[in-house]
Amino acid sequence: MAELVIEGLTKRFGGVTAVDDVSLHVADGEFVTLLGPSGCGKSTTLAAVAGLDRADGGRITVGDRVYFDAARGIYLPPEARSCGLVFQSYALWPHMTVFDNVVFPLTLRKVSAADRRRRVMEVLELVEMAPYAARYPHELSGGQQQRVALARTLVYHPAILLLDEPLSNLDAKLRDRARAWLAELRTRLHLTTIYVTHDQIEALSLSDRIVVMNGGRIAQIGTPQDIYERPADPFVADFIGTTNFLPARVAGASAGRAQLELDDGQRLEVVAARPAEVGSRVTIAFRPEQMHVAPPGPADAAGSVLNTRVTSRSYVGGNWQVGLDLAGAVLRLETRQPPPEDVLRLWLPHAGGILFRGVADAAA
Structure with missing residues (x-):
């Protein structure tokens, strides 16, 4: 195992900058995910590491090995880097058995026959595929093929593990099981890992930790809880989970609170961690689980009550997803009853709620 340090990484394809001055430190044994939409630079970053x-x-x-240094002209080819890479497509040899697929990297490295068999069976036991050692890839499910691809990578003891959307080819239920x-x-291996999804x-x-990427740059780095509960900007808030955005004007501000006026004249009060200037345009973001149907009567001391128009009702199993129109903003609420x-x-x-300056694109 080893720590990974990326400093000022830049990659261009013609006139397009796919990765733009990305710096990242992954500690020894840490599991870090590069997350973002298609084209954000996450897979290109992974490919540069590999x-x-x-x-x-x-x-x-x-660790103490330099994989790449543009200033010094250093570039190690993939075979000289101790990286384990699992592709989205698994890339198993169809004419080889599970055992032969997994032993192949050891054969290339001229490991002795006795050590090859021992290490292959150890890693197949680790991924719970030892009973299938004699089968061919076409005789396995997608989830089993994914485990074989991972075993083939782990068998030669890589310094770091690189996973490029390894679960994306699985159906929803199988993906849930594979994720668990x-x-x-990962808890058992404690192997330095970069996961792209x-x-x-x-x-x-x-x-x-999660690294949220957007347009070739890092938008935010933090723990899963930090990213979800304290997004740095509207892009992160919108990409992680479901977020409701309300454009508003600051009608008053004092003692860490802001009074907001919506476009239809209704008002609400929020705790404002970020300073809010009276008269400025802002966007307030709420997660669906934070919002509730108000009981009859005046609002309590912990919240504000606003009138909204119901635009849709959808039953999603155990809950209803309700579409709302509030001062022209489209919101989504989850309730037990329609x-x-x-x-x-x-x-x-x-x-x-999280207050952002200006009118966010997601709310526009």
Whole structure:
């Protein structure tokens, strides 16, 4: 195991900068996820670490080894880097058995026959595939193929593990099971890992830290709880989980609180960790689980009550997803019972919402 340090990494494809001055420190044994939409630079960053793409600038080190240094002209080819890479497609040899697929990297490294068999069976036991050693890839499920691909990577004891959307080819139920199995395995291995995904559930459930990327740059780095509860900007808030955005004007501010006026004249009060200037345009973000249907009567001391218009009702198993129109903003609320009328009184907490300056694109 070893720590990974990326400094000022830059990669261009023609006139497009895919990775723009990215710096990241991954501690020994840490599981870090690169998360973001397609084209954000996460897979390009992974490929640069693996040596599959030669970056245009920056520096990459793993432990005391320099993998890449643009200033010094250092570039180690993939085979000289102690990286274990699991692809999205698994890339198993179809004419080889499970055993032969997994032993192949050891054969290339000229490991003795006795050690090869011992190490292959150890790693197949680790991924719970030892009973399938004699089978061929076409005789395995997608989840089993994914385990074989991981075993083939772990068998030669890489310094770091690189996983490029390894669960994306699985169906929803199998992906859930594979995610739980991978979470258990990472705890046992304690191997320095970079995991690339666009799936927020995978990122939240597996990671020690999440790196949210946007447009080739890092938008935010933090623990799953930090990223979800304290997003740095509207992009992160919108990408991680479901977020409701309300454009408003600051009508008053004092003692860490802000009084906001919506476009239809309704008002609410929020705790404002970020300073709010009276008269400025802002966006307040709420998660669906923070909002509730208000009971009859005046609002309590912990929240504000606003009148909204119901635009849709969808049953999603155990809960209803209710679409709302509040001063022209589209909101989503989750309730146990569908609203009986087209007008709904919505309770929003004073604390818990996040205030952003300006009108966010997600709210526009």
